[in-house]
Structure formats: structure tokens, C-alpha cells
Amino acid sequence: MKILIPVDFSENSIKAFELALSLNRNQKTTVILVHIVELIYDFASQAAIALDSMHTDAKKLLDEIEKKYKSEHLKFEKIVEEGTASISISRLASQYEVDVIVIGTSGAGGLKKLIMGSTTQNLLKESNVPVLVVPAKAPVFQIGKLTMALQFSNHEKPMLDRVIAFKNNWGLEINFLHVSKVRDFKDELASLGLSTYLKDNFQLKTTSITNIESDSTNAGINSYFEMNEDSILVMCHQHKNFWEVFRERSHSLAMAYQSTVPILVMN
Numbered sequence: 001m002k003i004l005i006p007v008d009f010s011e012n013s014i015k016a017f018e019l020a021l022s023l024n025r026n027q028k029t030t031v032i033l034v035h036i037v038e039l040i041y042d043f044a045s046q047a048a049i050a051l052d053s054m055h056t057d058a059k060k061l062l063d064e065i066e067k068k069y070k071s072e073h074l075k076f077e078k079i080v081e082e083g084t085a086s087i088s089i090s091r092l093a094s095q096y097e098v099d100v101i102v103i104g105t106s107g108a109g110g111l112k113k114l115i116m117g118s119t120t121q122n123l124l125k126e127s128n129v130p131v132l133v134v135p136a137k138a139p140v141f142q143i144g145k146l147t148m149a150l151q152f153s154n155h156e157k158p159m160l161d162r163v164i165a166f167k168n169n170w171g172l173e174i175n176f177l178h179v180s181k182v183r184d185f186k187d188e189l190a191s192l193g194l195s196t197y198l199k200d201n202f203q204l205k206t207t208s209i210t211n212i213e214s215d216s217t218n219a220g221i222n223s224y225f226e227m228n229e230d231s232i233l234v235m236c237h238q239h240k241n242f243w244e245v246f247r248e249r250s251h252s253l254a255m256a257y258q259s260t261v262p263i264l265v266m267n
Contacts, residue, residue, distance in 0.1 A: 001169055002030040004098040004129075006089050006119075009035075009061050016104035016134035019262065021069060022141060023170045030075045032096055033062050036085040055080050086122035093129040100166070100264075102132045124265055130162065132232070133263045139229060145173045146264070148234040149221070152178065152190040159236050159266045164202050166264070175208040175231070179220035183213045225261050234264045 003020050007013045020031070035058040037051065062078040070076075077096075081088060093101050105120055124131055134140065146167050150156055167174040176194065180187055191209045198204040214220035225231065 001027060001100075002032070002096065002098045004032040004034060004089065004093050004096065004101045006034050006036065006085065006101070006103050007062065007065070008104075009058075010104070012104035012134065012136045014065075014104075015136075015140055016102050016132075017065070017069075019134055019138075019140035019143070020102040020132070021074070023143065023172075025073075026171060027169060028073045028075070030077065032077045032079065032092070032098060033065060034079045034081075034089060034092055035062060036088045037080065037082045038085060051082065085119045086126055089119075089123055090126040090128075093127060098129055099169075100130045100132055101127060102134065104134045105136060124267070127267050130166075130267060131265045133265065135260060135262070137260045138262045140262075142230045143172065143232060143262070145175055145228065145231040146170075146234050147175045147177050147224070147228060147231045149177050149179075149236075150194070152187075152194070156236055162266060163234055163264075164204075172232075173208075174204070175210065175228075177210050177212065177221070177224055179212045179214055179217050181213070181215055183211050187211055229261060232262045232264050234266065236266050 001024055003024065005013075005017050005020055007017060017033075021029075037054045037058065058080045059078070062080070066076045066078065079092065089101060089103075101123070103120060103123065120133060124133075146163065148160075148163050164174070166172075178187060178191070188211075191211060194209060195207065198207050210224060212220040212224060214223070221233075225233070
């Protein structure tokens with residue numbers, strides 16, 4: 001597997017990095033560490049001096065990360081470049097044909113350039129690669145499951161193959177979650193059909209499909225993850241009503257600030 005990890009050297013970017021290593025601990029993995037320098041200076045001479053220092057310091061810190069976490073099954077590539085973080089990350093992910101981007105949602109100032117807010121939002125909009133968003137409060141060493149939120153819609157079918165691939169590569173259980181205001185016969189038939197489809201196409205016989213009846217999608221998701229904190233929530237970017245759960249306060253796609261579990265966004 002090949003993963004790209006934006007690193008701003010903050011605590012949570014390292015936390016996201018460690019989650020990525022934990023998920024891929026049993027297979028050969030190429031880890032692409034990326035640090036994006038975003039600077040605006042009034043004078044070219046100041047910019048040149050600052051950029052040279054930023055590049056030198058960033059390369060040194062990336063080397064230290066590689067040295068600390070070096071392993072026989074890990075191959076590291078390190079990139080430091082200037083640009084807009086979300087655009088550069090998305091472009092590099094496509095250029096290197098990575099399987100997933102893993103990004104934390106908090107950062108610090110100075111050299112520890114912020115990777116949060118607009119960067120994460122824009123990356124989710126721009127990336128054609130799945131993005132695993134790791135909130136600051138999310139557990140990283142007790143993940144045992146992937147939980148895919150479903151609407152039983154046609155656009156979810158091609159995503160299913162990719163989610164099953166992540167499940168197999170990471171050695172996790174997989175569950176499915178459907179939230180509706182009223183659980184009706186159509187939902188029951190869809191759940192039975194999904195069980196048959198998973199068994200016939202992926203040989204999955206013991207997969208859990210949870211249907212939650214709730215007036216609020218937010219409340220339904222929260223109630224599930226209160227009992228399943230060891231899971232990664234998987235969402236398709238087309239999930240309009242699920243995205244609304246995380247838009248209530250921020251009015252943006254920065255859903256990770258509302259979540260206490262990692263979220264894998266399938267683009």
C-alpha cells in the first residue's frame with residue numbers, strides 16, 4: 001500500500017502518521033511524508049532567506065521522523081515544497097498514485113504550519129483519492145473496525161469494492177450503518193439484500209448491518225459511535241444528508257471537528 005501523510009510536525013499530524021503506521025503494520029508500505037511551505041512576504045530577499053530556512057528545517061525534521069519509525073516493511077519518501085497545501089497534497093497524491101491520504105486536523109504556528117480548517121475542507125473537495133481525517137480526540141491504537149455509513153444508493157456500489165480492499169489490507173472488521181427517521185420495510189429489504197450481496201461478492205458472512213431509527217442523523221451517528229469508539233467512520237463524499245451532520249455548527253465540510261473517531265472519506 002502507498003499512503004501520503006501531510007506533516008506539519010504538530011502533535012496531531014504525528015498522531016495521524018502513527019495511525020497510518022498502525023493500520024499498515026502487517027504489510028509492506030510506502031510512506032510519502034509531505035510538508036508544504038506556505039509563506040507570504042513583502043520583500044523578495046526576506047522570502048528567499050525564510051524559504052531556505054524553512055526547507056532546511058523541514059527536511060531535517062522529516063529525516064528525524066524516518067529515523068525514529070524506520071522499519072523493514074516501510075519505505076519512506078520525503079517531499080518539501082512550496083504552494084497551497086490542499087492543492088499540492090491533492091496533486092502529489094495523484095502524481096504518486098497513492099491509495100489514501102492520512103491527515104490530522106490540528107496544528108501549530110511557525111515551522112509547524114497549520115494543517116486544519118480550510119486545508120482539510122479544500123482537500124476533501126479537491127482530492128480524487130480517499131482521505132482519512134484524524135481528529136485530535138480520536139483514538140489511534142485501538143481501531144478494530146471500519147463502519148461504512150450507507151443510504152442504500154447506487155453511487156455507493158463502486159465505493160464498496162474500495163472499502164472492502166481497505167478492510168482486507170488493514171485487517172479490520174467491517175460494519176455498515178444506516179440511519180433513518182422511520183425504519184420501514186424498504187430498509188429491511190435493503191439490509192437483507194446487502195447481506196446477500198456481501199456474501200456472494202466478497203464471501204463476508206458475519207458482517208454487521210445496523211439500522212438506527214432517529215429523528216436526527218446526527219443523534220443516530222453519535223449514538224452508534226458512543227458504543228463503537230474503536231471504529232473508523234467511512235463516508236462517501238456524495239452523502240449529502242450525512243454531511244449535514246457536520247455542517248450544523250461550522251457550515252463547512254470540516255466534519256472532523258465534530259467527530260471523536262477517524263473518518264475515511266471516499267471520493
